[in-house]
Amino acid sequence: MADELKLLRDANPVPADSPDFGDGPLDRRAEQRLRRLLHEGRPRRRARLLPALPGRTPRARLVWGLAATVVVLGLAVNAVLGGPGTQRAVAAPRPLTIQPHSxxxxxxxxxxxxxAAAADGSPGLRKGTHVQTWSLGLSDGEKPVTLPVERVVRWRADATHTELVVATDPSRPGRPVLTDEGDDPHEVADGHVISRTTYPPMWSxxxxxxxxxxxxxxxxxYLTEIVRPEVDRSTAPLSxxxxxDAVGExxxxxxxxxxESAALVRLFAQAEGLRPAGDVTDRLGRTGHAYVYDTxxxxxxxxxxxxxxxVLGMEDTFTEAVPEDGVRPGAVMEYRAWMR
Structure with missing residues (x-):
């Protein structure tokens, strides 16, 4: 036993500065559970930034703490309420509408x-993503602001990967985009690169x-493991x-x-309360079948x-007003569009 303990200590599998130890940042699963605990019974406050962009896309895993609240407050004051002559940098997207007579x-x-489409196995599974996201930033006492981001993640054969995060809104091409990059919230040009990062080899x-x-x-x-603690997996059905939540992750x-898409459609077909609504044209101009459920x-x-x-996209929309957050019915809380 002494030899095994020495090997374990020498390997130092959980160093004190590990992000998964002590006061390090929460992983995605922990974030989800914490959010549910804090906001059970009221809409989730999107104090985080998610990315996207057609041809350039990555998801910015930014979970805002107190400092981020100050950022959102600054965004709301400077970019939405700004002084005379100040234009709103980003217009909140309207909810998608079902095509008439579809x-x-x-x-x-x-x-x-x-x-039938999956019979020949093509196209194949690929690690990495390309996603365009609009998320609603909420701050007490201020109007909501919408932050559009595009994120592209590409993996290499040596298990390294790159992440590109861009401030862009394809629904308003060429218009300034609101960003929380840096300490001073400000407008940037459409297509502004927020970050470009290369990560060392990773396996899991x-x-x-x-x-x-x-x-x-x-x-x-697999999806149950993403969103449920281990003790729940054998007994609790996947709501x-x-x-x-798991599919988005x-x-x-x-x-x-x-x-994989065909297998996922089977799961959607078994999902309680998920009902067909008709056809929509998404924010990237693609036609798709829409399915909705209400919480x-x-x-x-x-x-x-x-x-x-x-899956082309997901949209969360408020069906009731949230006066304490300045949110009206029909406001888009979050929208994500995935691309190949």
């Missing part, structure tokens, strides 16, 4: 289409870093809200292949590609 497509019908078998399965049962277990790490104050919309069932 016929809702049941998920069971889309399962068959997705299975745990979701969402581990390779996702391409069967429905395997994928369900629709948990499923959406998965797609921020992986670009799914046809087989308290929030409507969640899922947008799937009509032929393959691949």
């Amino acid at each position: 016929s809702p497509v049941p998920l069971k019908d889309l399962v068959a289409l997705a299975d 078998d745990a979701p969402p870093e581990g390779t996702p399965p391409h069967t429905a049962s395997g994928l369900r277990a 629709t809200e948990d499923l959406f 998965l797609l921020d790490h992986w670009t799914l292949g046809a087989r 308290r104050r929030i409507r969640h919309m899922l947008i799937l590609e009509p032929r393959t069932g691949a």
Whole structure:
């Protein structure tokens, strides 16, 4: 035993400055559980920045603490309420609308289409993501502000990866974009690079870093591991809200292949309360089938590609006013659009 202890101490698997130890930053799963504990019964306050961009995309894992609250306050005051002659830097996106006279497509019908599209296994699964995101920044006593970001993550064969984060809003091309980069919140030009980072080799078998399965049962277990503590996995079913949270996390790490997308559509078809709504045109101009479910104050919309069932985007919209946060019904809390 003494020899094993010496080996363990020499290896130092949990150094004092590890981000997973002591007062280091929370991982994504811990963030989700903490957010639920703090905000149970009221809408989630999006005090974080998520990224995206068509051709340039990565997801900025920025969880704002007290310093970030000051940043959002500055953004609200300087960019939204600004003085005479100050233009609003970023207009909050309007919620997506269902196309008139479009016929809702049941998920069971889309399962068959997705299975057929996945018959030859192409396209294949790829680690990395490209996502465009709008998130609502809330600060007590101030108007909400919308922060549009694009994030692209690409992995190399040697297990290193790069992340590019860009301030951009494709719905307002060429217009200034609001960013919280640095200590002084300000407008930047469309396409402004917020960060460009190369990471050393990384390996992990745990979701969402581990390779996702391409069967429905395997994928369900994988997604459950993302959002549930280990003690809950064997007994608690994956709720629709948990499923959406887990899928968002998965797609921020992986670009799914046809087989994984087909397995995911099967899970959506089994999700309680998820119903077809009709067709929509997303914020990148793509047509998709929309599926919605409601929780308290929030409507969640899922947008799937009509032929393959691949996830194009997700939108969370307030269905009720939140006066304490200055939020009106119909305000978009968060929107994410994933690209290949």
